[in-house]
Amino acid sequence: MKLSTRGRYGVKAMFELALNYGNEPLSIKTISEKQNISEYYLEQLFGSLRKAGLVKSIRGAQGGYVLSRPPSEVTVGDILDVLEGPIEISECIDDEDNCSRIEYCATRLLWIKIRDSVNQVTHSITLEDMVNDYKSMNIITSIKRGE
Amino acid sequence: MKLSTRGRYGVKAMFELALNYGNEPLSIKTISEKQNISEYYLEQLFGSLRKAGLVKSIRGAQGGYVLSRPPSEVTVGDILDVLEGPIEISECIDDEDNCSRIEYCATRLLWIKIRDSVNQVTHSITLEDMVNDYKSMNIITSIKRGE
């Protein structure tokens, strides 16, 4: 069980936007270079993010993308839902008929528990949290270096 | 993010063994018919489960598989670890060099949190729990039917 690159790249890209929040828009090109992600591929991801209303695009020269909402109001779960689709550990959570009846209840309950656990974590962590973690991490690193 | 059929089928099959614990071994054929899973495919999964020590095989006529340990000592996480590999939301949890340095700490911490959450849930639920859930679910269903 792992995230696809869509989710991973998407979170990284959104993290860049969060770091830059309040400043000028970031172009796809800039982000793709910073994160070493294919420019074309990233374009696709931002298409989804834009449609979902998580980012706003600013066209024209010096354009790019900015977060639609402040980092404190965007959770990692929001991003993953858009790029990975809502988590469905097993399709039988929604589609009951797929399950053979015998073990239906037991495994279904299990998948739901796992899903809820992941959702709980991802939807409780915001981009702001990540930025804060990142900044305090940098401070610690600086101290360790004796700076 | 979803489990592959390996994990899903594996848990279902192990659940069957748990339901039958203490009785005669179940053959691949029996399980594959009960769960409507390809017999050949299931054989592969049981190969992995056997190597990992989760099940014991009994060869010869009337042979099959049984759980190596009682259902109360087998967690869903044990099964998923074997069949899906340990959860790695992102490879950068282990392989540090894959990450571009800038956002290294922040996203890494995130993946770890998600992973730990899933592990915590799956390793806290045993096959016995599932069997109990299943049985009490059946009782409730019977009551609802007015039986």
Place this chain on the structure above:
DNA sequence: TTTAAAGTTGACAAAAATACTCTGCTATGA
């Protein structure tokens, strides 16, 4: 108003992972 930067769209394709399938064994209990 021209132009270049930047976003938008959708088709396409390579590559990897997944999900089986099949064949031919070997072991074992009835």
Place this chain on the structure above:
DNA sequence: TCATAGCAGAGTATTTTTGTCAACTTTAAA
């Protein structure tokens, strides 16, 4: 001794993922 059932590994088909590309539209700045 033979039917049953596990064991092992090669092979294949399908799906998903990941990434590429080309053509077009919009917009800001010169």
